[in-house]
Amino acid sequence: MKKNNITIVLAILFTGIFSGCTALVPDSMLNAIHQDMDKNHDGYVDYNEYLKSGSDEDFAEAAKEEGMTVEEYQKWEFNRADADRNGKVTAQELIDLFRK
Ligand SMILES: [Ca+2]
Ligand SMILES: [Ca+2]
Secondary structure, three states: OHHHHHHHHHHHHHHHHHHOOHHHOOHHHHHHHHHHHOOOOOOOEEHHHHHOOOOHHHHHHHHHHHOOOHHHHHHHHHHHHOOOOOOEEOHHHHHHHHHO
């Protein structure tokens, strides 16, 4: 159940990115999403944790919209979030992503 809720929240957020209204999403919500994605609670979301944040259908649909393969899309999106390219996304990097 919880995974589904987060998937819905993420879907809303990603819709927000494209409509340009993500500045309205509070840091507290982004922190909560980051915590939920951080399955081993080490303070970072790594690539494997990111892959578990969405269903296969979600990724397939998003990839199709961007005209990429699912794997291309996943790498592209993770790299967008991982601003300093250290393979780990911090809560701050996630917040920054939504503030761009
Ligand atoms: Ca982690
Ligand atoms: Ca990083």
